[in-house]
Amino acid sequence: MIKYIHNTYLEKPGIEHxxxxxxxxxxxxxxxQGWWPLIDLHETSWETHSKKNYTKGYHPGNYKYPQTSDQQxxxxxxxxxxxxxxxxxxxxTLLNLKQLDALSPEIIIPLNLEALKEAIKPxxxxxxxxxxxxxxxxxFLELKHRVPTREELLSLKGIGPETADSILLYAFKQPFFVIxxxxxxxxxxxxxxxxxxxxDEIKALFEGNLPHNPVIYQEYHALMVxxxxRYYRKKVSCTTKCPLLKIVPD
DNA sequence: AACCAGGACGTGA
DNA sequence: TCACGTCATGGT
Incomplete structure (x- = not known):
């Protein structure tokens, strides 16, 4: 018996696998991969990071961030x-903001708009x-530590699906896959x-075939990037050499 | 010196 | 719905 489903990926067997x-x-x-990068991590967290992969701001193998409201x-x-x-x-830009002490919502809100624009220029x-x-x-302040809904984020002009999902996944550790x-x-x-x-169709491919685990979602998205x-730059892209082609059917 | 980078929005068909 | 122009700076 054949199921008719709009999305082509569902017609393929074993897609979850x-x-x-x-x-x-x-x-x-x-x-x-140690996402999401933060501009300065606590020194004490150094030892818990796998040193050899460590790049400034990233924290591979460590999923405890964000730890503070400001990091969030x-x-x-x-x-x-x-x-x-x-x-x-x-x-x-983040360093510019930090220099203005404006990496917290309480400071950003009353900050002079022109000064803020200047900091964001890069x-x-x-x-x-x-x-x-x-x-x-x-x-963020109105939330008072509540997790926002996706709709709340999307209602802001300038926040689309990817940014909303990134915020939910990395700032609030919610299982929203980022495309x-x-x-x-x-x-x-x-x-x-x-x-x-x-x-939403691509998002469903991942969310429908993975455990709803934010740590997995974070790692998966970062690994894809x-x-x-390495293989999918717009210029000099070598998509035919992508090693994943060997493990995917067809 | 065009082209691109971890998008989103407004418009018209 | 959807293709297309726009927003803008700074790397290669």
Whole structure:
């Protein structure tokens, strides 16, 4: 008996196995990624990090972050700032904000808008991002340590599905899988979804075939980014050499 | 010197 | 719904 389902990936047998195998393969290749990066981690946490993979800001194998309210807000800010922007530019902006002592919502909200825009400049789109960052700060305080709903985040102008999921997954450790441009390129190249699949369809591919575990979601997403940086750059991309092609059917 | 980077939004078809 | 232009800085 044949089930008719719109999404092509559901027509393929064993998709759950494929999704989990990709994770195992990437983890074997690259190891834990230590997302979300934070601009300065406590010195005491150094020993608990696997030193050899450690890059500034990342904390591979350590899933206890964020530990403070300010770290939580730093992740939220980073998720917004990195929209269509490389992380190096986001780091500059985060350091600018830190210099203004503005990496906390209480300071950002009353901060002079022009000063905020100036700090955000390295990350681009500074006019929109400055407004949005203030609105995020306001929402964050209104929450009073409650976890926001996805709808609350999406209701803010400038917060789309990926940023909302990033905030929920990395700042609040909720099981919302993040789909970014890299992840899209990989799963379409592997023919796991149709090329014109929308955000929610790709999201469902992962959420529907993995344990609803935020640690797995975090690691998986970060691994996809690392992998894509090696095989799926827009220029000089070598998608035909992607090692995952060997373990995926077809 | 174009092209791209861990997107989102407004518009018109 | 969906394709397309726009937002903007700084790397390669």
């Amino acid at each position: 494929v999704v989990r195998m990709i994770y195992d393969c990437l983890f074997d290749l690259y190891g834990p 807000f730093e992740i939220i800010a980073g998720a917004l700032l990195t929209q269509n922007t490389s992380w190096i530019q986001v780091e500059k 990350a681009g789109y500074y006019n929109q991002k400055a407004i949005c960052l203030k609105n995020l700060a306001i929402l 970014d441009a890299y992840t899209r390129r990989i799963v379409t190249n592997l023919r796991l979804v149709d090329e014109k699949a929308n955000y 690392e992998h894509a940086k």
